[in-house]
Amino acid sequence: MSNQKHPSERPYLKTHSLQPENQETPIQFIENNHVHPKLFYRRNHFLFPQLSYSNYFLTINGYVQKPRVLSLQEIYQLPSKTIKVLLECSGNKRHFFKPKVFGEQWEKGAISQGYWTGVPLRNLLDKVGLRNGAKEVVIEGYDFGERSDLDHLYSFTRSLPLEKALHPDTLIAYEYNNEPIPFKHGYPLRLIVPQWYAMASVKWIKQITIIDKEFAGPFQSIDYVYYPNKDDNEGARPVTTINVNSTIQKPLNREILNTGKHTIKGIAWTGTGFVKKVEISTDNGDTWITANLENQDTHGYDWVNWSFEWDVTKKGEYTILSKATDSANRTQPKQPFWNRKGYGYNAIDTIHVKIE
Amino acid sequence: MSNQKHPSERPYLKTHSLQPENQETPIQFIENNHVHPKLFYRRNHFLFPQLSYSNYFLTINGYVQKPRVLSLQEIYQLPSKTIKVLLECSGNKRHFFKPKVFGEQWEKGAISQGYWTGVPLRNLLDKVGLRNGAKEVVIEGYDFGERSDLDHLYSFTRSLPLEKALHPDTLIAYEYNNEPIPFKHGYPLRLIVPQWYAMASVKWIKQITIIDKEFAGPFQSIDYVYYPNKDDNEGARPVTTINVNSTIQKPLNREILNTGKHTIKGIAWTGTGFVKKVEISTDNGDTWITANLENQDTHGYDWVNWSFEWDVTKKGEYTILSKATDSANRTQPKQPFWNRKGYGYNAIDTIHVKIE
Structure with missing residues (x-):
């Protein structure tokens, strides 16, 4: 062998x-x-x-x-x-x-x-x-x-x-x-x-x-219709344009990490204009930091990559959020717009990590 | 072509x-x-x-x-x-x-x-x-x-x-x-x-x-230690034998189905003796039916397949449960035994389907 x-x-x-x-x-x-x-x-x-x-x-x-x-x-x-x-x-x-x-x-x-x-x-x-x-x-x-x-x-x-x-x-x-x-x-x-x-x-x-x-x-x-109510069709409207949105790729949800430096990274996208800004919070929304946008393109139909260098010294549990804002000033909401068939989810992305 | x-x-x-x-x-x-x-x-x-x-x-x-x-x-x-x-x-x-x-x-x-x-x-x-x-x-x-x-x-x-x-x-x-x-x-x-x-x-x-x-x-x-408490190690004990357990394979969780006949099927297993019985509920535990065990084997270390033919005529939302019992009379609990590192989960398996 x-x-x-x-x-x-x-x-x-x-x-x-x-x-x-x-x-x-x-x-x-x-x-x-x-x-x-x-x-x-x-x-x-x-x-x-x-x-x-x-x-x-x-x-x-x-x-x-x-x-x-x-x-x-x-x-x-x-x-x-x-x-x-x-x-x-x-x-x-x-x-x-x-x-x-x-x-x-x-x-x-x-x-x-x-x-x-x-x-x-x-x-x-x-x-x-x-x-x-x-x-x-x-x-x-x-x-x-x-x-x-x-x-x-x-x-x-x-x-x-x-x-x-x-x-x-x-x-x-x-x-x-x-x-x-x-x-x-x-x-x-x-x-x-x-x-x-x-x-x-x-x-x-x-x-x-x-x-x-x-x-x-x-x-x-x-x-492909937004139905805001569970039991009737009032307020129904068609699903069309992509909502402004972001997803954290790294760390992984529920990951256990050491103290020290970690790259938080992900993607952000929108169906209106372009992604203008991505903000990150490592304290469940108390404070926000602007992430680095790596391939911002004002005319593209693709996602942008973003990243942020996180230096964490204190052990414990952290809730990390990402929030994108586009050139039309649409921004990710804290709560998604609930609708019966479950379309267009774009709430602020959330993960939890533990530092030990 | x-x-x-x-x-x-x-x-x-x-x-x-x-x-x-x-x-x-x-x-x-x-x-x-x-x-x-x-x-x-x-x-x-x-x-x-x-x-x-x-x-x-x-x-x-x-x-x-x-x-x-x-x-x-x-x-x-x-x-x-x-x-x-x-x-x-x-x-x-x-x-x-x-x-x-x-x-x-x-x-x-x-x-x-x-x-x-x-x-x-x-x-x-x-x-x-x-x-x-x-x-x-x-x-x-x-x-x-x-x-x-x-x-x-x-x-x-x-x-x-x-x-x-x-x-x-x-x-x-x-x-x-x-x-x-x-x-x-x-x-x-x-x-x-x-x-x-x-x-x-x-x-x-x-x-x-x-x-x-x-x-x-x-x-x-x-x-690989069960820690029952979040903040201290009291009551710690080692993870060893597999708990009695079952998993519903079909339907899929949150699946939308027609009225009519559907096969509910899955697997069940245990680390003690053999699986003696699998019970199914389609009404969130109000009533239980014994599932058919397809390859029951009193000496095996493998899972058994089980199934149940469900004839559903009324539209609506259903919670389907599966509960296995082994030859040592261990049975799946309604609530899992929570432990800090998350081992040995074996609560009654649960899925939700909608009939329309």
């Missing part, structure tokens, strides 16, 4: 369910800023669809002047752009709501980011020509199945208002990190909608339909 | 820390009764050790008549036995203690099982001959490092009382599921101590030393 090579340690997706597959990114252990496809969180409403690539075409129809059917080759030949975009499931951190809510118990890892390459949706819409009165763009995925609350089969279908559909950074993407998008993340075509929660970024696009009214499919009218 | 093969879904280890590596088994998704090595939970106190296999020998010394140094070949040639044994970290379910405790936040997956093959430790002790007055057998692993609470370097070392060391099913194991034990699980030699929490099953055995007194290393005198 030869000498043992030192074995490596690597993190894995955290499994929530398998059919459909829902697994989250081990966000505390993500060190680069374009998440490896294997560690990109997987969020599905249905079993994976069966696609026939040999006759895959993208249909664009509805309230348009000239419907089109485009092959992948035609799409690949159009001018493309590459944008770094984070996708965050609107159920990210659902696990932390109190009172607790039902549904996938995402902890802090229903978020990932990387480089998406594709054709701006607006360029495809130019090809078909919107008719006067066009109001929304409906994107249907190939994934479909039953819902626990309705009787029929539904495909995963969402709409965008024209303004968002025509934004130059809303993409029909076909590459992630310079490789074809992995099947589980939407191959061959996936919509990428920067700044909105990722239910908008429909995978396995089947067709695009322009309509002259408001779309009312169940993934828009039942799910 | 050819047609897409339906992609498979598979669960992964759940990452708690990487250096040292601590990752738990996705226990809800384990369907067979000998866990694949890739999904066996990993629990380490230190970085992985560097071993030189080319001159690996097992030393057995101390309070013996004739110390021995055995090569792996010599050990492989001794009569072996294969036993199905579950290993459970004593910190399994630590996450669920209230008030919460510090340390690795194991959820329900710091448990795995499979077939271990090796030589009974007693047969090796026969070779060296215990001297009169021998009291404990100390097993030292190759893994070592710093502790947050002490100044020196320590190896992971534990002792067994003679009675446990001489039990015919306490093994010096070299195979798991008929393959060499994977490095991360103790290759080339691992102690397997059935019925005790797995801190006793020392990995990467370096040497075995017989002593005539009680061993007092920090992994025995500081860690």
Whole structure:
């Protein structure tokens, strides 16, 4: 026998369910800023669809002047752009709501980011020509199945208002990190909608339909709606823009540390403008220190990394908080906005450590 | 492009820390009764050790008549036995203690099982001959490092009382599921101590030393001790035998289900005798039903599978409980025995589901 090579340690997706597959990114252990496809969180409403690539075409129809059917080759030949975009499931951190809510118990890892390459949706819409009165763009995925609350089969279908559909950074993407998008993340075509929660970024696009009214499919009218009350639907409003948010990556929650110097680090992001400031507290909010922002970018759709050098001399238990503020002056609240289906959690991030 | 093969879904280890590596088994998704090595939970106190296999020998010394140094070949040639044994970290379910405790936040997956093959430790002790007055057998692993609470370097070392060391099913194991034990699980030699929490099953055995007194290393005198009080050590007692316990695998906690029939299933285990009964409640403990035990085995050291067919017609929220009782009439308590370091959690298992 030869000498043992030192074995490596690597993190894995955290499994929530398998059919459909829902697994989250081990966000505390993500060190680069374009998440490896294997560690990109997987969020599905249905079993994976069966696609026939040999006759895959993208249909664009509805309230348009000239419907089109485009092959992948035609799409690949159009001018493309590459944008770094984070996708965050609107159920990210659902696990932390109190009172607790039902549904996938995402902890802090229903978020990932990387480089998406594709054709701006607006360029495809130019090809078909919107008719006067066009109001929304409906994107249907190939994934479909039953819902626990309705009787029929539904495909995963969402709409965008024209303004968002025509934004130059809303993409029909076909590459992630310079490789074809992995099947589980939407191959061959996936919509990428920067700044909105990722239910908008429909995978396995089947067709695009322009309509002259408001779309009312169940993934828009039942799910992905903030319901502020437990027992009625009063005050319901749709889930759209990502809330300002932050996550502490290090130390780990409930970690036991020595006295001395420790780096507190994490990520912060927003769907409005850019992250302007991240504040850290090591005394449960009594005092706050501004963290160092490592890659602040006023135009990006990605997260910023932040860090703070903590020199701790006194043994005991500490509650560490992180609070991000964005350029629109939105800031993380102390208490999350509770809603029945558990979307948009963005309370100040909190961990507890013990120094001994 | 050819047609897409339906992609498979598979669960992964759940990452708690990487250096040292601590990752738990996705226990809800384990369907067979000998866990694949890739999904066996990993629990380490230190970085992985560097071993030189080319001159690996097992030393057995101390309070013996004739110390021995055995090569792996010599050990492989001794009569072996294969036993199905579950290993459970004593910190399994630590996450669920209230008030919460510090340390690795194991959820329900710091448990795995499979077939271990090796030589009974007693047969090796026969070779060296215990001297009169021998009291404990100390097993030292190759893994070592710093502790947050002490100044020196320590190896992971534990002792067994003679009675446990001489039990015919306490093994010096070299195979798991008929393959060499994977490095991360103790290759080339691992102690397997059935019925005790797995801190006793020392990995990467370096040497075995017989002593005539009680061993007092920090992994025995500081860690792996039940401390009932937060602020003092009164009533401290060592962690040894596995408590009677059960885990619901299906449904998943916070899952949303239809009305109709659902299988409630899970596992149950104990370190004393065998699991005699598993009871299920779907009304938060008001009424209990006896579950079907699928592989009850009065002599095994493994878990039993249990299941119950639930026919639910009324919509609403349900709290589902599972409670195991063993042949020593130990039963899972409603409240866990809280202790400062968070060992031995075995409260009645609880999940919440919503029927809609």
